[in-house]
Amino acid sequence: MLVVMKAQATPEQVRAVCEKVEKLGYKAHPMPGAQRTAIGITGNTGTVEPGTIEEMPGVGEVIHVSKPYKLVSRDVKEDQTIITFPRQGNCEEATIGGAELGIIAGPCGIESREQALAIGERVARSGAKFFRGGAYKPRTSPYSFQGMGVDGLKIMAEVRDRFGLRIVTEAVDSESLFHVEQYADVIQIGARNMQNFSLLKRAGRSKKPVLLKRGMSATLEEFLMAAEYIMSEGNYNVILCERGVRTFADHTRNTLDLSIIPAVQRLSHLPILVDPSHGTGKRNKVTPMARAAVAAGADGLIIEVHHDPDKALSDGNQSIYPDQLDALMSECRQIATILKRKVAKPLPAKSNEREIAAAR
Ligand code: PEP
Numbered sequence: 001m002l003v004v005m006k007a008q009a010t011p012e013q014v015r016a017v018c019e020k021v022e023k024l025g026y027k028a029h030p031m032p033g034a035q036r037t038a039i040g041i042t043g044n045t046g047t048v049e050p051g052t053i054e055e056m057p058g059v060g061e062v063i064h065v066s067k068p069y070k071l072v073s074r075d076v077k078e079d080q081t082i083i084t085f086p087r088q089g090n091c092e093e094a095t096i097g098g099a100e101l102g103i104i105a106g107p108c109g110i111e112s113r114e115q116a117l118a119i120g121e122r123v124a125r126s127g128a129k130f131f132r133g134g135a136y137k138p139r140t141s142p143y144s145f146q147g148m149g150v151d152g153l154k155i156m157a158e159v160r161d162r163f164g165l166r167i168v169t170e171a172v173d174s175e176s177l178f179h180v181e182q183y184a185d186v187i188q189i190g191a192r193n194m195q196n197f198s199l200l201k202r203a204g205r206s207k208k209p210v211l212l213k214r215g216m217s218a219t220l221e222e223f224l225m226a227a228e229y230i231m232s233e234g235n236y237n238v239i240l241c242e243r244g245v246r247t248f249a250d251h252t253r254n255t256l257d258l259s260i261i262p263a264v265q266r267l268s269h270l271p272i273l274v275d276p277s278h279g280t281g282k283r284n285k286v287t288p289m290a291r292a293a294v295a296a297g298a299d300g301l302i303i304e305v306h307h308d309p310d311k312a313l314s315d316g317n318q319s320i321y322p323d324q325l326d327a328l329m330s331e332c333r334q335i336a337t338i339l340k341r342k343v344a345k346p347l348p349a350k351s352n353e354r355e356i357a358a359a360r
């Protein structure tokens with residue numbers, strides 16, 4: 001159910017409707033838009049009796065939403081969601097979902113302070129504003145590198161302070177999420193956990209934005225329903241991410257499904273990023289698919305980068321070199337202009353660490 005307020009409705013009228021909805025035993029999700037506010041109603045098993053709400057001051061109409069996903073849907077919120085990260089410390093303001101593409105780059109996993117700082121510096125120089133790195137790694141084998149845990153998070157916090165980069169890192173369960181939300185700017189939920197509903201609900205109770213990766217065999221509807229789980233708990237800052245799905249094709253690790261970009265954009269207001277690193281699994285395919293993702297209208301990219309990928313403890317084969325990141329950024333910058341979007345400029349080559357942070 002969706003309550004569409006009149007354009008001239010006052011904040012008090014919006015609040016009164018939310019209170020009424022809550023009194024009826026449901027949850028109210030006010031979604032302010034450019035023209036008017038819509039209030040999503042969840043927690044109802046059947047149809048909500050619209051009568052009493054329809055008559056309240058400021059209410060335009062009460063609509064029954066027939067799709068299984070509601071809060072993620074454009075029916076509830078027509079305007080594109082732009083997630084804003086306000087200026088803070090050495091980090092300048094950044095957005096995901098706006099005109100500037102959100103570029104996230106960094107190693108698969110945080111392996112040491114030296115590794116993270118070396119890569120972090122190059123990521124900042126490339127113009128990217130977000131640094132990725134796993135401190136908790138969901139590995140296929142229990143004997144593979146599992147991540148550095150809280151020590152890895154602390155290293156990433158240092159990368160943020162030194163280079164003015166926002167931190168994106170994965171939580172694999174509610175215990176790691178507790179630590180991740182204290183250090184990170186964006187909580188990543190990985191493909192393997194896309195349908196871990198208790199983890200999704202826990203992320204929905206966090207104050208930090210959530211990057212939700214598509215499960216490796218998830219349909220579009222399952223993907224959107226996973227985002228709905230997060231939003232239903234009150235966290236509306238959800239970023240979707242296509243990272244490839246399993247198919248019969250074996251020339252790549254996964255098959256990157258770029259057609260999901262326009263499909264998502266038709267149905268949902270949430271931003272969608274593309275991960276061409278896990279989507280292909282091969283270094284030589286990362287840049288071409290990054291270019292294609294930008295051309296297809298992605299709101300940004302998440303890229304694995306390593307200065308010494310042969311020695312990487314995970315995903316070295318798909319990690320590009322820092323010089324390749326610079327080239328990728330430059331190419332995507334040019335493609336983005338066709339779509340009236342932007343990729344942030346690289347920092348001057350000679351700038352030192354303090355200047356890199358100051359440029360942010
Ligand atoms: C990752 O980003 O390092 C990762 C494990 O991704 P995915 O969940 O898409 O496999």
Ligand code: MN
Binds near residue numbers: 108109278304314315
């Ligand atoms: Mn990886």
